[in-house]
Amino acid sequence: MRKTQARQAIVDLLSKSDRPVPARDIVLGVARDRPDINKSTVYRFIKSLLESQQLISIPLPGRGALYELRREGEHYHFSCEGCQEVLCLNDTKLEVGRLVPRGYTVSPQNLVLSGLCPKCS
Amino acid sequence: MRKTQARQAIVDLLSKSDRPVPARDIVLGVARDRPDINKSTVYRFIKSLLESQQLISIPLPGRGALYELRREGEHYHFSCEGCQEVLCLNDTKLEVGRLVPRGYTVSPQNLVLSGLCPKCS
DNA sequence: ATCGGTGCAAAGGGTTTGCAGGGTA
DNA sequence: TACCCTGCAAACCCTTTGCACCGAT
Numbered sequence: 001m002r003k004t005q006a007r008q009a010i011v012d013l014l015s016k017s018d019r020p021v022p023a024r025d026i027v028l029g030v031a032r033d034r035p036d037i038n039k040s041t042v043y044r045f046i047k048s049l050l051e052s053q054q055l056i057s058i059p060l061p062g063r064g065a066l067y068e069l070r071r072e073g074e075h076y077h078f079s080c081e082g083c084q085e086v087l088c089l090n091d092t093k094l095e096v097g098r099l100v101p102r103g104y105t106v107s108p109q110n111l112v113l114s115g116l117c118p119k120c121s
Numbered sequence: 122m123r124k125t126q127a128r129q130a131i132v133d134l135l136s137k138s139d140r141p142v143p144a145r146d147i148v149l150g151v152a153r154d155r156p157d158i159n160k161s162t163v164y165r166f167i168k169s170l171l172e173s174q175q176l177i178s179i180p181l182p183g184r185g186a187l188y189e190l191r192r193e194g195e196h197y198h199f200s201c202e203g204c205q206e207v208l209c210l211n212d213t214k215l216e217v218g219r220l221v222p223r224g225y226t227v228s229p230q231n232l233v234l235s236g237l238c239p240k241c242s
Numbered sequence: 243a244t245c246g247g248t249g250c251a252a253a254g255g256g257t258t259t260g261c262a263g264g265g266t267a
Numbered sequence: 268t269a270c271c272c273t274g275c276a277a278a279c280c281c282t283t284t285g286c287a288c289c290g291a292t
Contacts, residue, residue, distance in 0.1 A: 002266055038274045059180035078221055100199055103239035110235040118224035159249045
């Protein structure tokens with residue numbers, strides 16, 4: 001995979017965020033920083049990163065998916081139904097394995113909990 | 122909310138399925154059974170059911186959302202990354218509350234686990 | 243009879259694709 | 268130089284909307 005200016009700009013934008021980003025924000029953010037980069041290029045690269053497992057997709061109800069660069073260490077996410085905030089949770093004591101029947105394996109990075117944060121409760 | 126033939130057909134279709142259904146399948150399924158019912162009506166009714174909390178939306182990575190009539194008792198879902206099957210899990214021993222920090226509350230019906238089923242492992 | 247529900251067709255938004263030109267290795 | 272990557276614009280798909288008619292209460 002070649003390193004190009006467009007791709008660098010997209011990775012930079014994703015790296016700067018401490019939480020998952022909607023596709024819309026990636027496209028708009030790149031357009032703002034680098035108006036010369038076309039949205040097709042952004043979509044193509046997002047797809048390419050997903051296929052090479054370097055990008056994680058976090059699906060949300062009603063609001064499309066959020067994207068986040070794969071990081072060291074697994075973590076999961078929490079989506080507040082009130083304020084729509086999405087945050088990363090890093091509880092390594094997570095025992096999601098016991099939530100599924102015997103024989104199934106679980107990928108914690110795809111786990112999204114939703115509910116209410118303290119402010120919205 | 123009025124009971125009409127179109128709405129009955131849509132609810133019937135949703136009731137017959139033992140697992141969540143993509144919007145596409147609702148639209149196509151209704152079109153097959155009742156070609157006289159327009160897809161706009163289907164979309165409008167789905168939206169209406171969602172707003173009245175009678176329908177639950179289950180977001181999936183890359184594949185739009187799945188829909189399911191609200192049932193008695195909370196349950197959550199598992200999505201296999203291999204065969205794309207989605208199934209309902211009914212473990213009432215679920216203790217998702219301990220997965221989030223103090224002060225947060227979790228809605229189990231919005232929880233989607235993903236990973237591999239026994240066949241795809 | 244009323245007013246919410248429906249069909250139709252068109253618009254809308256986000257994402258994908260074909261193609262020719264441009265940049266990276 | 269070779270080939271991947273990119274820009275552009277159009278196509279695409281799914282969903283939503285405006286409007287007039289229909290039908291459930």
